[in-house]
Amino acid sequence: MKKILLLLIASAALLSCKQSLSDKNTNDGISNSTETITITVTTDKVVSDKDCVEVLYFHGRQRCATCLAIEKRTLELLDERFTEPMKSGELLFRTIDISKEENRNLAEKYEVTWSSLFVVRHKNREESVVDMTEVAFMNARKSPEQFKKRLADCLNEMLNNE
Numbered sequence: 528m529k530k531i532l533l534l535l536i537a538s539a540a541l542l543s544c545k546q547s548l549s550d551k552n553t554n555d556g557i558s559n560s561t562e563t564i565t566i567t568v569t570t571d572k573v574v575s576d577k578d579c580v581e582v583l584y585f586h587g588r589q590r591c592a593t594c595l596a597i598e599k600r601t602l603e604l605l606d607e608r609f610t611e612p613m614k615s616g617e618l619l620f621r622t623i624d625i626s627k628e629e630n631r632n633l634a635e636k637y638e639v640t641w642s643s644l645f646v647v648r649h650k651n652r653e654e655s656v657v658d659m660t661e662v663a664f665m666n667a668r669k670s671p672e673q674f675k676k677r678l679a680d681c682l683n684e685m686l687n688n689e
Contacts, residue, residue: 578650580612580685581619582678585634585643588626594642596668598622601644604675612686646678648685655688657681 582605584598605613605620612618625634625641637645637656644663648655659678666674 577616579617579619579648580682581621581645581647581649582682583621583623583633583637583643583645583647585623585625585637585639585641585645587641588624590642593664593668596671597642597644597663597674600667600671600674601663601678603671604678607675608679609682618682618686644678646681646685648688650688655685657685 582601584601586594586598601620605618609618613620623630623633625631625639634640637643642660642664644659646657646659659681662677663674666677
């Protein structure tokens, strides 16, 4: 029952953002720390010649308070805990406006139609992708430390995974 409630709340938050509605508190204090992160490995595409981890934050032209919080909290975390990998180029951050023509191919590649957060590991010309969108929408605004912890755990796993 609790999982169903969490999924309904997450869906409502995503839909409100997608439709650019005014900010609503649909996820006050709710944490989904019991859910696992799924990693999908795609081997049929050449993605990068350089081994690295990318944090990709996709957004549209208009952004709600939660969308803005996702970007802000992600940047805070990278600045607080990942300065060395950022400086060395081992970790990259990109903000991608999906309403711009030049970003359409990237949005299509990741099947993005609204604000989304992905962590992508490029290794040996293969790609591992973690979709952090649900975690971001559930926590970035109302539980920023929970969001940062989950994102940091994902980044550490991707950076340290040989």
